[in-house]
Amino acid sequence: MKKSRILVVDDDPVTRDLLQEVLEHEGYAVALASDGAAALAKMEEQTFLVLSDIRMAGLDGLELLSQMRKRFASTFVILMTGFGNLEGAVRAIQEGAFDYISKPFRIEDLKALVARAHKQWRSLQDEGRAPLRTAPPPRRSL
DSSP states (O other): OOOOEEEEEOSOHHHHHHHHHHHHHTTOEEEEESSHHHHHHHHHHSOOEEEEESOOSSSOHHHHHHHHHHHOTTOOEEEEEETTOHHHHHHHHHTTOSEEEEESOOHHHHHHHHHHHHHHHHHHHHTTOSOSOSSOOOOOOO
């Protein structure tokens, strides 16, 4: 089965690099973004499964999720949350995240979660129920 593209969104470069290494080892094509605005720009170019931190400066993970749901509704978003921030995780699920994982996490748990999201997303695509884009990109006026 063809592996998906994963967009890792985290303001911590060490975390981004670690996740890139782990996910590429699993056969995924990985793109990186340091914040929510950069992630949205990348989503205009390609379709990804998204793995995003919740706590980031600027457009945080929950705001990013909200924008993704509006502009790319078929995108699966997994949010990462710091230990003890279950309130944010519950809110993320209520707002349409595929799932969440608490930091620090075991690499095996992360790989299993991403594989589950990938399998479900591919299944919906194969059935024709998951369009690549659900809304056109916003028009930019000069």
